Amino acid sequence: MxxxxxxxxxxxxxxxxxxxxxxxxxxxxxxxxxxxxxxxxxxxxxxxxxxxxxxxxxxxxxxxxxxxxxxxxxxxxxxxxxxxxxxxxxxxxxxxxxxxxxxxxxxxxxxxxxxxxxxxxxxxxxxxxxxxxxxxxxxxxxxxxxxxxxxxxxxxxxxxxxxxxxxxxxxxxxSDGVEASIIVELCKQASVPLCAVISFFVSLITSICNLRVLSGKPLSFLWSKMSTCEQLGRRLENLRLISSSEKAQDHTTFMRKANTFLSLFLDVTLGILLMSWLYQGNHIGQLADALIPVADRIALELQELLQWLMGAPAGLKMNRALDEVLGRFFMYHIHLWISYIRLMSPFIEVILWYIGLSACLGLTVALSILSDIIALLTFHIYCFYVYGARLYCFKMHGLSSLWRLFRGKKWNVLRQRVDSCSYDLDQLFLGTLLFTILLFLLPTTALYYLVFTLLRLLVIMVQGVIQMTINLLSSLPFFALLQRLCRSxxxxxxxxxxxxxxxxxxxxxxxxxxxxLPYGQVLDTYRLPSSRCYPKDSWGSLCKKLFIGEVIYPWKQKEEKQD
Known part of the structure; x- marks a missing residue:
């Protein structure tokens, strides 16, 4: 050797x-x-x-x-x-x-x-x-x-x-020079009081958020559904990590702090650039002026879509009575939404002006607010989807139960299985009557459910792209990538x-x-943790939910507690 x-x-x-x-x-x-x-x-x-x-x-x-x-x-x-x-x-x-x-x-x-x-x-x-x-x-x-x-x-x-x-x-x-060491030492000395100030404000904000008034059930439920509150909470945790006085004991902790600091710094820098662009050329006023016509255009398109469904869509013969009831029901919601937009139109520019100031907290916060605005502006589409999904799901479950009745079966709730069962003549007659009614009403309900599901999926896709951008900006290890690029x-x-x-x-x-280290391994090793607002479903489970009419929520689901 x-x-x-x-x-x-x-x-x-x-x-x-x-x-x-x-x-x-x-x-x-x-x-x-x-x-x-x-x-x-x-x-x-x-x-x-x-x-x-x-x-x-x-x-x-x-x-x-x-x-x-x-x-x-x-x-x-x-x-x-x-x-x-x-x-x-x-x-x-x-x-x-x-x-x-x-x-x-x-x-x-x-x-x-x-x-x-x-x-x-x-x-x-x-x-x-x-x-x-x-x-x-x-x-x-x-x-x-x-x-x-x-x-x-x-x-x-x-x-x-x-x-x-x-x-x-x-x-x-x-070392390359004493001057660089002096600058680094000065930055270290200046970071001590700065971290103390940031830590004080973080603790103050945390204590305010933990008040009983704000953490009550109605408000806590609302905060949990808003992407902005989730992103602000994540940035608050990042500030708590950066301002921590504990020294990094190993390389992993140091890289996590450095990646978090650079991610937060770039996020705030991009947010300030966006805010300066919004206020420089009066883009907020132009956006407010364009928002009302866009809302009116969407409402008009929805009205034309409902009128098309209330007729003979694609040559299909629908149930006239149910089609008329559903069409007028949804048309009434559109009129309510138009009245709400008209009532809020004088205040939209002021609301957008204050929302633009939030961009100084970071580009991801501004994107989260945009996602919440899209959710509010398309709330009527969400209501249409929920109504159609619940009605369609009710009919699918009814048809499934009545189909088991014809085969002499029933669902055992206690054992969670299908067991044999004997029915008398009156039960079979009533089941046949209900099965026939639900079966002939199903195409009309399925058509409304299909149309509003496609609209809802379109909104979810737009919000998903925004959320993916937020997660990308929040989880990318910029410091590690910069080291790999400049000092490999x-x-x-x-x-x-x-x-x-x-x-x-x-x-x-x-x-x-x-x-x-390869760039892919750098991303896998130093990627920052990020939370997703959309449930992780496979394509099979998603298609199953859509087929049976189960409502797809674009919100973060609560994690089950492990025993």
Whole structure:
């Protein structure tokens, strides 16, 4: 088994000194983290490494020497570095030196237990990328996962560079600049009072919403049916998560907070842009002026549709009496709706003006209000659908029960099954009479039910598209996608190795590169939770509900409590 030496490419130009790293005996590999330069005191070096071990929880030691002499051969330096091996007695001991005829470095392994000659594989890696990346789809006990974990946990070691004054001078990966760190620290300091203010307002709003007056049964039922209240509650939970003073303990919690913050920020930004567009060119007034003619046009189309149904629709012969009753009943509801719209027409522009202000809470809140407005404007269509569905369902259940009567069967309510039953002549005669009446009235009822069901499904489809857009904006992990786009190494799916040089009798040189996480896996891993307002039915169950006349509610169903 070959010995693998993971060497940071940032230390390639370091001066002569010692190699600081970690030896992983179970994998027979060493991870070099930094190079230590002259002058140094061995006691100070040991105390510094002990201090780092207490901070990181991983073993850290001097594992070898590093020679980067500009001359082809410096015997004095080689002898001096060789003597350092007796001071720091680590097994195995690495001796890395620059080759005169190559741009790479040679590596020898000494004091290896049991085996003197081992194949050496020198793997170069980018220390900065490994420290900032999060490895996915890797076993916890694999060698690559151990290398990532070693580099990530020794971040306190990288806080000190060769220009800082202290007992030791190290060379390793350095930050891009002090100015960026200062800006980050200032943002962190400013976020503390901001989070405290947000947390206070969130608790205040939560206490107001929990009042007995607002949480009573009539209002609580109304709030549960409105998409706006649901979206506001979701955003309130997002603000509570962002303003939490608890520090993210792991990568998953941090990514959830970051994704939630960026999602909320983009949502509010898009909402403000929409609000500025609405108020900039008096689009609210134009929308209010166009709303009344649209409502009148819809009412006129519904009246023409009912008049068509009250005649001979598509050449079908309907029951004249029932057709006339149903047509006038629905026509009366349309007249009531037109009167309601006329009564509200002077206040529509003022209502829309105040609704436009809600866009500053986010684009998803504005879309939720739009969904609720569509539900209110099409409430008469919903009433038509419920009336038709209930009447059609009543007839279907009646026909089903009477059909069992002809076959000598009945439905056992206690055992929830069909049992045999004997009927007398009067019951059979009455059942035949009722079956005939319901059967001949069924086509007229089914036609009204079919027409209003199609209208209701059209409204549900429009609301479904709006709800899908809301869920998409609320659940997309924008921060994770941004990291995958700009800094793909932050989310690693694994590593790949590229061979740099292979010569007989010399270590094999490899370059370790990070494979970024695919976009699909990024969405699956970091997608934010979202609630749906529509019941999740299969096509089979949906067709069954439509056939028997069961009402399809476009509202979020209550989850059953698990015992």
């Amino acid at each position: 070959a010995i693998k030496i993971f060497f940071p490419s940032a230390c390639s130009a370091a001066e002569n000194g010692l190699l600081i790293g970690r030896w992983m005996a179970q994998h027979k590999s060493a991870v070099v983290l930094a190079t230590l330069h002259f002058p140094f005191i061995p006691g100070n070096v040991r105390s510094y490494l002990s201090q780092m071990e207490r901070k990181t929880g991983l073993s850290l030691s001097v594992i070898g020497t590093w020679s980067h002499s500009k001359k082809d051969k410096d015997e004095k330096m080689d002898n001096f570095l060789g003597e350092l091996g007796s001071i720091f007695s680590h097994q195995p001991w690495l001796r890395m030196a620059r080759e005169s005829s190559s741009k790479f470095w040679d590596c020898k392994v000494e004091r290896m237990e049991g085996e003197e000659s081992e194949d050496v594989v020198l793997v170069y890696y980018d220390q900065r990328k490994l420290m900032l990346s999060e490895l996915h789809s890797a076993s916890e006990y694999s060698e690559i996962a151990a290398v990532f974990d070693t580099v990530a946990k020794h971040q306190p070691l990288f806080a000190k560079d060769k220009y800082d004054e202290g007992p030791v001078n190290l060379t390793h990966w350095q 190494y932050r989310l690693a799916a694994g590593v790949k190795f590229r061979m740099l040089e292979q010569q007989q009798g010399k270590p094999l040189r490899l370059l370790m590169q990070i494979n970024p």
